[in-house]
Amino acid sequence: MPMPSAPSLSTALVVPLLLLAAYILHPLLFLLRALHRSPLKRLPSPPSPSLLLGNLAAIADQENTDILRTWADAYGPTYTYRGFIGGRRLLTTDPAALAWILGHAYDFPKPDFVTESLAAMAAGREGLLTVDGDVHRRQRKILSHAFSAPYIKSLIPVFADKAQRLRDIFLTIADTPDAAPNAPLPSPPTSPAPTSPVDSFAILRSLDPVRPPGGNSKGAQRKCAHDLATASAHNTPQYNDTRKEEGRVVDVLAWLGRATLDVIGEAGFGYHFNSLPPPSLATKPEEFENDNELARAFGVIFSTARKFRVLSVLQVWFPVLRRFQPNNKTMQSAQATMRRIGLQLIEERKAAASPPSSPSGPSPPYSLDPPRVDAGVDAKTSNGRDILSVLVRANTASEPGQALTITEILSQISTFLAAGHETTASALSWTLFALAQTPALAVQATLRAALRDIPEGDFDAVLRLPILEHVVREALRLHAPVGSTMRVYKGAADEVVVPVSRGVRVWVPKGGALRRTWRTARRWVRREGKQDGEDGVWRTECGVRMMRGDIVTIPIQAVNRDVEVWGPDAREFRPSRWEVPPPAAEKIPGLYAHLLTFLNGSPIIGNRACIGYKFALTEIKIFLYYLLRDIEFTLDPDVVIEKRVNIVTRPFVASAPEMGNQMPLRIRRVPP
Numbered sequence: 001m002p003m004p005s006a007p008s009l010s011t012a013l014v015v016p017l018l019l020l021a022a023y024i025l026h027p028l029l030f031l032l033r034a035l036h037r038s039p040l041k042r043l044p045s046p047p048s049p050s051l052l053l054g055n056l057a058a059i060a061d062q063e064n065t066d067i068l069r070t071w072a073d074a075y076g077p078t079y080t081y082r083g084f085i086g087g088r089r090l091l092t093t094d095p096a097a098l099a100w101i102l103g104h105a106y107d108f109p110k111p112d113f114v115t116e117s118l119a120a121m122a123a124g125r126e127g128l129l130t131v132d133g134d135v136h137r138r139q140r141k142i143l144s145h146a147f148s149a150p151y152i153k154s155l156i157p158v159f160a161d162k163a164q165r166l167r168d169i170f171l172t173i174a175d176t177p178d179a180a181p182n183a184p185l186p187s188p189p190t191s192p193a194p195t196s197p198v199d200s201f202a203i204l205r206s207l208d209p210v211r212p213p214g215g216n217s218k219g220a221q222r223k224c225a226h227d228l229a230t231a232s233a234h235n236t237p238q239y240n241d242t243r244k245e246e247g248r249v250v251d252v253l254a255w256l257g258r259a260t261l262d263v264i265g266e267a268g269f270g271y272h273f274n275s276l277p278p279p280s281l282a283t284k285p286e287e288f289e290n291d292n293e294l295a296r297a298f299g300v301i302f303s304t305a306r307k308f309r310v311l312s313v314l315q316v317w318f319p320v321l322r323r324f325q326p327n328n329k330t331m332q333s334a335q336a337t338m339r340r341i342g343l344q345l346i347e348e349r350k351a352a353a354s355p356p357s358s359p360s361g362p363s364p365p366y367s368l369d370p371p372r373v374d375a376g377v378d379a380k381t382s383n384g385r386d387i388l389s390v391l392v393r394a395n396t397a398s399e400p401g402q403a404l405t406i407t408e409i410l411s412q413i414s415t416f417l418a419a420g421h422e423t424t425a426s427a428l429s430w431t432l433f434a435l436a437q438t439p440a441l442a443v444q445a446t447l448r449a450a451l452r453d454i455p456e457g458d459f460d461a462v463l464r465l466p467i468l469e470h471v472v473r474e475a476l477r478l479h480a481p482v483g484s485t486m487r488v489y490k491g492a493a494d495e496v497v498v499p500v501s502r503g504v505r506v507w508v509p510k511g512g513a514l515r516r517t518w519r520t521a522r523r524w525v526r527r528e529g530k531q532d533g534e535d536g537v538w539r540t541e542c543g544v545r546m547m548r549g550d551i552v553t554i555p556i557q558a559v560n561r562d563v564e565v566w567g568p569d570a571r572e573f574r575p576s577r578w579e580v581p582p583p584a585a586e587k588i589p590g591l592y593a594h595l596l597t598f599l600n601g602s603p604i605i606g607n608r609a610c611i612g613y614k615f616a617l618t619e620i621k622i623f624l625y626y627l628l629r630d631i632e633f634t635l636d637p638d639v640v641i642e643k644r645v646n647i648v649t650r651p652f653v654a655s656a657p658e659m660g661n662q663m664p665l666r667i668r669r670v671p672p
Helices: 009-037 056-060 067-075 095-103 112-121 133-147 149-154 156-175 200-207 217-227 252-269 293-302 310-317 319-323 328-353 387-396 406-436 438-452 459-464 466-478 518-525 556-560 575-579 583-587 613-630
Strands: 078-082 088-092 248-251 485-488 495-509 536-547 551-554 631-634 641-646 648-653 664-669
Touching: 056 078, 067 078, 067 556, 078 495, 088 536, 095 495, 095 551, 112 485, 133 149, 133 387, 133 406, 149 156, 149 613, 156 248, 156 252, 156 613, 156 631, 156 664, 248 252, 252 387, 252 406, 252 613, 252 664, 293 328, 328 387, 328 406, 387 406, 406 438, 406 466, 406 613, 406 631, 406 648, 406 664, 438 466, 438 613, 438 631, 459 466, 459 613, 466 556, 466 575, 466 613, 613 631
Parallel strands: 088 551
Antiparallel strands: 078 088, 248 664, 485 551, 495 536, 631 664, 641 648
C-alpha cells in the first residue's frame, strides 16, 4: 500500500495563514455582516464622503460646523450616520428615546473602543467610568457616600482656598504693567521636555493635532454669528465697553487647569500637587519649580486620550493594532508611579480609618459622617474629609463581598483625576468665555454686584444666589464639557424597539420586507435622499428597531441647544431664560436643570449619571464667586474661539491652532 505523500511546504503554510487572516479580519467581517442585517439601514442618513471613515470627520468637528443641526433639519431628530466601512450609527435628540436608552444603561453600555480609551486615560479598567452591570452598581453604592451633600459641603474650604489663590494670581498679573506692547501671554510655567516638571494641560497642548491656519472659516463665522448674538436685550442694563486696552491677557484655561488639579488632588485624596505658584511668582514662571512626580505621571496618562485619526479608527476594529502605541515605556513608567503613590495613599487612609482597639469590648463601628471642622483646625486642608478617606471608611464598613478591591480603589483615584479635573476647568473656562463677550458684559456686571452683596465666607448664600445659578445653568447648557457619548445595545433580546416621541422616518421597501440580497443591500447603502417611488416609501413610525451590537450616539450638546426645546435663540447665552424655563425642557431626561450635561439613569436598571455633579457645581460656583467679585473678564474683538473635541471639549484660537488649547481672556481689576 503506497504511503501518503507529505504535504508540500506551501500547503503547510496555507492553513496557518488562513487562520491568521481570519483572526485579523474577523472584526471587519462581523461589521459587514452587521451592516447587512441591521434595521438601522432603513433610517435616513447623510451622504458618506468616505468609504473608509464615513461621516466620522464631520462628527469630530461638529462643534465648529453645527453639522448636527444641518442633518436634523434635513432628516429629523432621529437618523443615522456612517462610521468605519459604512457602519450605521444611530443618532437621536428625541427626548423619549434618550430617556429610554439612559434608563436602560446596563443594556446600553459604552462600546468597547470607548471603554478602552477611557481605561487608557484613567489608568485602569476597574474604575466607575469603565465597569458595567453589577460591578458598577456595587461601586456606585460605596462611592455615593463620598459624594453626598454633607461631604461636599465639608470640602468648600478647599474650593475656597484654591479659588482665592487663583484670584490673587490673576490680580497680580492684571496689576503688572506690560514690559512691552506685545508682551507674551501670561500662562503657567511649562517645559517642552517630557522629563521636566510640566502640568497636564501643557502635555495635552503639545499632543493636539495641528489644524490649518485660520481654522474652519465657515465654522468660525457661524460661531461668531451665534455666540455674539444680542443677549443684553433681556432685562439687563446696557453695558458700554470703553476699556478694551486695559488689563492683561491670560490663558484662563491653563490657570484653571492648575487650580482644579490642586482641588481634586486635595479634596479627592488629600494629595497636594501645588500646581498654583504663590501670587508673587505669577509673573515670574522661571522662578517657580514644581517637580511633582504624580502630576507628571497623570499628565502622561491623560494625554493618551485618543485624537481623531485613522489609526484610532483602525484600532477599534483590529485589536492587534493596539499593540502599536507611542511612548509605551513612558506610559508604563507613569502607571507604575501612579500605582505606587496610590497604594501609599490608600494605606495611609486605611491606617487613619482604623478604630482604636478596646480591651473591654468590641471596636466601635466606623462612622460615615463627615468629620467635624473644629475651631483651631486648619480649614484649608482636607483633614480626613477627602473623597478617598470617605471611600476607605465606607469600604471598610461594607458587607463582605461588597467591598472594593485594592485595584478598584486605585482605579477610582485615577478616575477622580481624569473626570474631576479637566471637565471642571473646561466648564469654568467656557463660563468665563460666555460672560466675557460684549453682549454678556452687562450680565457679568449684574452678577458681580450680586456677588459683592454677599459677605465673604457666606457660602450658603453663594450657592443659593439665583443669578449665579442661572449663569451656571446657561453656561453648562451652551458649553457642555463633554459634548456627546456613545452606547451600544447589548441586551438579552436580539432586537429591541426604542420608543420615540417625535416620530422617525423609516424606509419601507415594496412588499413591506427587506430582501436579503447583495443587490438590495447595495441599494440601502446608496439610498440617502431617496424619494418615494416604485422601490418603496418613507413611513413615520413611533419606534426605532436596534439589533444587538448597534451603536447609538447621544448628542449631549445638540440636545442642550435644540431649538424645539429652547426656542430660536437656543445658541445664545441668555441666563434670564432660566427665570421661566420653557415647558418643553421638562421632557429632557437630564439629571440637573433639564440638561443632558450630566446625563441621567435608573437606580434599578442602570444609572450612568455623573456621580460627582454636585461636587462640580459647588466648585464652579465657589470659583466664580471669588474670580468675578474683583476681576472683569473680556474677550478681545479680533479673537475667534473654536472648539476641539477630544473627549472633553476644549477651546483654541482659530487663527493660531498651532498654539494648542487655550482661552485667552483679558482681565482687569475692578475697584471696590
